[in-house]
Amino acid sequence: MAHWTLKDLESRTTPVEALVILSCDPMVYLAEVHDEGQVGSVLTNAGERCRTRSLEAMRSTLRKIPHRAAWLEHQSAFDEMIGLHSADSTRLRAPISIGDPDP
DSSP states (O other), X not given: OEEEEHHHHHTOSSXXXXXXXXXXXXXXXXXXXXXXXXXXXEEOTTSXXXXXXXXXXXXXXXXXXXXXXXXXXXXOOHHHHHTOOOSSOOEEEEEOOOSOOOO
């Protein structure tokens, strides 16, 4: 898995394909980048995984990154809660806006 720092992503001249905010828990949000067939974590400039306690805080953190699309992705725990292991993905994905996406 690739890793990109906020500083590197903010200084890009070409936009990334997609910014994805992962809703892991009602109070934990992580960021990923999908670009040129790679998926990677967004790191703070100190090298730690970019993590916030709210969706708005994550949107604010990512707002300067040039991107074409942005998604909020949530992993449903429904199957796990009732004891089923579904072969189908239980991820819910919704488009969101983060700053100004590039054309």
